[in-house]
Amino acid sequence: MLRKIIGMTAALLAMSTVPAVAEPEAGLLPAPTGPHKVGVTTLHLVDHQRTDPWPDAVGKPRELVVSVHYPARSVRGYPVAPQMTPQAAAVFGQLDAVYGHPELPKSGVDWAATKTHSHVGAPALPGRRPVLLYSTGGGDPRTINTALAEDLASRGFVVVSMDHPGETSEVEFPDGRVRTIALPEDPRVKPAIFRDMIAVRLTDTKFVLDQLEVLAAGGNPDAAGRELPRDLARSLDLRRIGMYGHSAGGTTASQAMYDDPRIDAAVNLEGHLDYAVEPGKPGELLPVARDGVDRPLFLVGTDGYLDDRYRTSWAAMLSHGPRTRHHQISHATHWVFTDFAPMTEAFVNARLMPEQDRVKLVGEIRAERSVPVVRDLVGAFFQRTLRR
Known part of the structure; x- marks a missing residue:
């Protein structure tokens, strides 16, 4: 599967729009529930002290994009x-929706049409706010967890969502470049690639935290020095930092807290909290699961995605x-x-995908139940652990 994804890169980069379909459907994002309106901005961060590890960017500085x-x-x-953005959506619709998540509709969706509830460049509300970092699941772009980031921001957090370029379906840079997945092999079946991937993510996380310190001190870490939203720098309380992540991002968040006392x-x-030796089988525990950690960690799972790796590594952590x-x-x-x-619930209602494919992706639980459950679990945990 991964080789098919990588092989499509050149053709997809030449595309600028999704192929025309009759009355394309836009996905729907639920509104935030907190008392605050939400602003959003994008930062392009370049680590000139580190070269990118993946084959499509060998010898180049490591570049990140965060929301x-x-x-x-x-x-x-x-x-x-x-x-x-339209260009990122074009790639996502052909790359991730076809190969990364084959359950998603192959046509009929305008991935660029989904609006969020965030306003670009709006001035920040005065007052220091706890900061949350988000790390994506393997292969997924940061944009696929926008609704949770918005809800946390509406509750009073500053949420910094990271892509990990080279191992996500697509990342668009401010100059219009779109970088697609470039892993040499599939980390789900090649443990050495998974180990390398987590190491890169951990270094990405440290670098982003360093750049947030620059921002909070009044600097502008954006590579092009683009104008920042008013009072954004003064809204960061770096004495209160949390991190959350999905799938490989959850692995990253757990180990990053072990490694970095700022979290x-x-x-x-x-x-997972181990390095597998073969697919689905327990392997060497990550240091965080082997040794434990002296700060709060919340493991949130589902009953539909259990394997021996989860049972063994999570039991060790607990x-x-x-x-x-x-x-x-x-x-x-x-x-x-x-x-x-x-x-996907909207897609089922529009008859763009069958119910059984929705269940494969998210389970039988309906969005009206799952969305508030996830928001409340994550939001309440950070409200409790990051209060003064």
Whole structure:
């Protein structure tokens, strides 16, 4: 599967629009539930001290793109952000929706048409806010967990969502370049690639935290020095930092907290805590699961995505005592933590995908139940652990 994805890269980069379909359907994102309006901006960060590890960018500096969602003082006059830009959506619709998640509709969806509830460049609400980092699931772009980031921002957090270029379906840079997946082999069946992938993600996380320190000190870490939203720098309280992630991002969040004392609490949304020796079989525990950690960690899983790796590595993590807690969502599976939960329900209603494919992705649980459950689990955990 991964070789098919990589082989499509050149052709997809030449595309600028999704092929025309009759009355394309837009996905729907649920509105945030917190008291604050939400602003959003994008930062292009370049690590000149590190070269990119993946084959399509050998010898080049490591480049990252992050979205920052934050409580806004006012949103009047500031445009609503799309979930994906047209160019990123074109690649996602042909690459991720066809090969990465074959359950998704092959046609009939305008991936660029989904609007968020965030306003581009709106001024930040005065006051220091806890900061949350988000790391994506393997292969998924950061945009596929927009609704949770928006909800957390509406509750008073500054949320910094990272892509990990080279191992996600697509990342669009501010100059219009779109970088697609470039892993040499599939990390699900090649443990050495998974190990390398997590190592890169951990270094990405440290670098982003370093750049947030630059921002909070009044600097502008954006590679092109683009104008930042008013008062954004003064909204960051780097004395209170949490991190959450889905799948490989959950692995990253857990280990990053172990490695970096700046991270005070973490949520792992169904990420393995070991390095597998073969698919589905337990392997060497990550240091965080082997040794435990002295800060709060919340493991959130589903009853539909269990294997021996989860059972063994999560049991090891939980054995270290009450700092680590666990919750399981019933009638759900792996991508219930993402925007696919509400979006696939809309696609089923529009007869663009069968119900059984929705269940494969997110489980039998309906979005009206799963969305508030995930939001409340993550939001309440950070409200409790990051309060002064």
